[in-house]
Amino acid sequence: QEKVTIQIDGAAVPYYLPMFVADHYGYFEEAGLEVEFLYANAADILNNIAAGNVQFGFPNGDAVISARANGLPVKVIHSTYQRGIGAVLFKNASGIETPADLEGKKVAVTSYGSPNYIQLQVMMAQAGKSVDDVNVEIVGTGAILDALKADQVDAIVFSMLRYYALQAEGVDVGMIASDDYLPSKGNVLVTSEAYLGSNPEQVKGFITALDKALRHIVDGDVATEVAMAIKEYSPTFAGQEELVTEIIEEVFVKTLWQSEDTTANGFGYGNLESWQTTIDTALEYEAIPEKFDAADLVVEKPSEL
Amino acid sequence: MSETTLRRLFAVATPLLLIGAWWAYVTIFNVPRFVLPPPDAVFSELVRLFTSGTIWPHLAHTVGVIVAGFAIGSAAGFALGFALGKWPRIERIVGPYLFFFQTAPKIALAPLFILWFGLGLTSKIVLTVSLVFFPVMVGTILGLRSVPANLHSLCAILKLSQREKLVRVELPAAVPEIFAGLKVAAVQATIGAILAEWLSGGTGLGYLMVFAGTTYKTPLLFAMVLVTSLLGIAVYQALALTEKWLLSWR
């Protein structure tokens, strides 16, 4: 049994179901792995992977692009979420429905270097406007949600998962998914080039376990697994099993974990073309310093590693 | 060599030694750039920031928050310390709330500050003040309470007014305690300013750090860490000098 650590973006929310299922049903064990879950933010995760502090990470795909462009030797070994999970969130009372409505509104992003900001720029461009038409506010991740809740801003560009969290809290929110304007990837499985080189067995094992878990969920009963995950891994969600199940069935199973690509090539398929589009757009908006090849970053077919 | 020459020597030598050690560590252990960039990368980043002038608005913003936060926070801490130190009853009543509030992690309270004071400069200064006032307050309370009993007797004999007693006797007597608090407060002010900028706004060294952090520009990140620390050291040294001057009678 090899001890490995995976750092997951954020905190123990039941949406990381595949990880929990793989752990609960012993899929990791079968693969010869003893996996420890830790939680942190995306930048720290990627730094820790690159530095060798942890073996695996599960950050946002956009963050991986930025890391790679700045020379961190990280590798996406499993494009777990096939779509981006960035979104514009707003209170429905604000009257916002389409990106064009953002004109003249106060919109918060976490920084001018963040993928959210690119997403906003692309959206405005596609609506025939420019980012200069909105009042961009910079609000850090720690405060951005509260800024929206307290009406300090009209909209935020952030994770679509917050849409569900806000709804659960009783806030009447609306959402425009960024992926409809700029394809990208949500959470993806990452390791370092060095670890991939030295421990291919472990990497393969992890991917196998993850795929098995995804298969288990998709083919099985989401509600059962969600109940299990909440009970064992994410107890603060107790009582929200139904809502979570619905979100996972409707959003994660249908649009995030599976796509045409995964039907053809298996879970976690890395569509290099789509990745390249995201990379090129980031370059276009000067979010990354230089162009690079998606193939250098992403493993196209994880199962063939 | 006299002590002053030694001091001057080390004032230059210590930083150089540290930079040397940093450089050696990075080269010998082959530490990757994204974990800890070599000193020269950080310095060329600094040079770039200063020659292109991009740093100035950020620097000015942060210095502004530090100075305002430190000034207001110290004044508030002093005033509170004065009230609590002089009237133990007040301490018994409001003390627990103050201490309770103070132990609450500010990162968690920051959204609350934004809620109450908006996204602008006010909430940043308030956040900084909330970190700065406490050490000054504790120092002031202790300082005022440690004034030797016989000095109180002297003031009673001469019937010094409350204000006069404060200015002429209690403050000078409490200088060591108050300055111990102020020095901690100076460090807290820089931390507060960075934390505040980390939470909102698109200018300031703290913002640049977030920017650098999320975009993996480690040399920029460490350049900012360096500049921030230099700011902290500057404020601290200014305080130490003032204290030395005020306590030259010892």
Next chain:
Amino acid sequence: MSFDGKVLFCEHRPNNETKLGKVEKLKQAGTHPQVLVRADAVTKIYRSRMGESVEALAPTTLDIHEGEFLSLIGPSGCGKSTFLRILAGLETLSGGKLEWRDGAPTKGSDVGFVFQEPVLLPWLSILDNVRFPLDVFRTPKNEGNERARAMLALVGLGAFEKALPKELSGGMRQRAAIARALVYRPRIVLMDEPFGALDLLTRDRMNDELLRIKNETGSTIVFVTHSIEEAAYLSDRVAVMSARPGRISALHDLDLGPERSEAIKDDPRFYQWLSTLRKELR
């Protein structure tokens, strides 16, 4: 005795011209001496940390007359300092009361106090320390400096005005504290062993200076000392205290006349008083 007639605080100053004791003289003139402040069955009980209580002062009654020089003598720990501090309002009473003829002094410049240890502000020079009360009373700086310098010269510290307290010897610090208490010519001066740390010569000089100042200003002086000679030499009256619980065991009106000088030390009455006081202290 009733306090009738609204006489201004310290207004009435006897002009000592005869060789009679002050109280005596006033008695002759058919008037009682003016009582400036009366300690009426004043007691002080300290409660120590351990909860035990120390009766520092048993009920003590004493009139202090306007313009007199009253000495307190008694064994160590008998309550002299306590009584002095009570008079100065520095200590709360555990019982009894303090009756001031015209109400307790309200101005800082009314009372001068020399503490048993010199209480100087360590961050001020000697000159600034001595000028300190004048600064507090808003005397113009120039005048203040002049008066403080004169006072410093008087106590023999003229050359040390720029020194800090820690740069002085013990006796010099004590002298600086005396200068500070006298520089504003208070109406009542309370002195707790002011000359204890001084050599004989300096002490004699200071004794004479003190008398001179008192005669000039007509101040009332309450003086704690361990020296019987000093008490006899300086005082109109001497209160002898005895210990545990502290109380006044004897009160003497010395009949040595108001004018004192070295000559008095040849007066047989002076020696009589010395031996009386010495006996009472045993």
Next chain:
Amino acid sequence: MSFDGKVLFCEHRPNNETKLGKVEKLKQAGTHPQVLVRADAVTKIYRSRMGESVEALAPTTLDIHEGEFLSLIGPSGCGKSTFLRILAGLETLSGGKLEWRDGAPTKGSDVGFVFQEPVLLPWLSILDNVRFPLDVFRTPKNEGNERARAMLALVGLGAFEKALPKELSGGMRQRAAIARALVYRPRIVLMDEPFGALDLLTRDRMNDELLRIKNETGSTIVFVTHSIEEAAYLSDRVAVMSARPGRISALHDLDLGPERSEAIKDDPRFYQWLSTLRKELR
């Protein structure tokens, strides 16, 4: 004089049986008194904050004999404390040197010092303060308590062992400090106006106790006082100092014999010495 022969520190203690002065006696016996420490042209210049310098001690040469009682008298600020502190190694020398017969004392229990102000530790009870040196020297707690209690009884503070220093009167604090300096029976005791804050009676008692302890232990005592009587009553030798710059202007070997008691005050030689010393102080 050469320091020949390796004699253990304080080993040789003269047994005073005759009525002769110690120095005299030793001279008769054909031996010089043993020099315990010699101050050889010792000077002290303080540099004040303003950069001015005060010559506290002009080059001063003085032998301190083993087992003697030496008093220092002189006007306030003449350098008595400075000289004492130099002997104790508390002050660096600006010039000259200090020669100890057997090297400077190495053990803490060799030297006792009574400071001009009582330097008590405010967080310790009086008993703990007096036991403090014994604790430092690792004396067993029981024995320490016993000795400290005995010492406290001696200075009349038996009832106050639990009190904190701030709960004592000035004289009581001073007595506690004396008890602390004597409790470990140091070979050499340096006392800076130890009895200045005490009343006559207590002072006389303390004088006799001090002599008794000294005779028991054979300690060497260097003693600063402002009281000429005290100096004459206690001392084998008296050094008279004069001020600015401080120096020893006269050194007297008192021929009053080694045993002192009240009786000595009837000795005409005693009065002679008093007047001699008094004159020299003017």
Next chain:
Amino acid sequence: MIRTLLTLAGFILAWWGLVVLFDVPSYLVPSPWVLAEKFWFLTTQAALFSHVPVTLMEIVVGFVIGTFVGVASAVLFTRFPMVEVVLNPLIIFIQTAPKIAIAPLLLLWLGLGATPKIVLVAIVSFFPVLSNMLSALRSIDPNYGALAKILKMNALQRLWRIELPQAMPLLFAGMKVGVTLAVTAAVIGELMGARAGLGYLLSLGQETADVSLVLVAVLLLSLIGYLLYVALGAVEKRLLGWHESRSGALSNVEG
């Protein structure tokens, strides 16, 4: 005690009143009742109290280390002033360097467990202790130094028997500031990567927009800090009965 409870009750009532009166939505500030419910829920369903010891341990161990090193450094600095000259810039650098920026470095050096959190707590609580202790040691009346010299006390005896007691009031002031900072440091430490602890719960609450969870975590953290503070105060009161700051010298009331 009763008064404490009363003021607490008053505070909660005022809070409730404000929430009801201004109809504050619970996603901004939840009412005490909502919070109590959350608390109960977390305790019964989510093993809330398994998170407390994790953070408490980090705080206490880090704080003790920080205090100890702070005192030791202060002593070292006063004995050898040159050491201060050499180390002071480094110390202030470490203090002001945003911990978030050096988090990966800390993990690189110290691993993923409790160590980096403890080190972080130690670093921040170290500074106020150092600053106050230095100030205290420098304020000691030189007469006590003379006494120590007369008795030829060794460095350790001097420290233990004279300097520490004398420095106690300022040291405690430093520790009180330190303990409040320690709580924040533990939270920051847990943000760098954790799977348990109140700081972790806090970030979980922020991640899931769960205000009540955030508040429960914050209140528990504050409570830990406050109780440590009160404990320090109690120890201080026992140790410092002799000191002016404890004897009501200001109010001039008799003992």
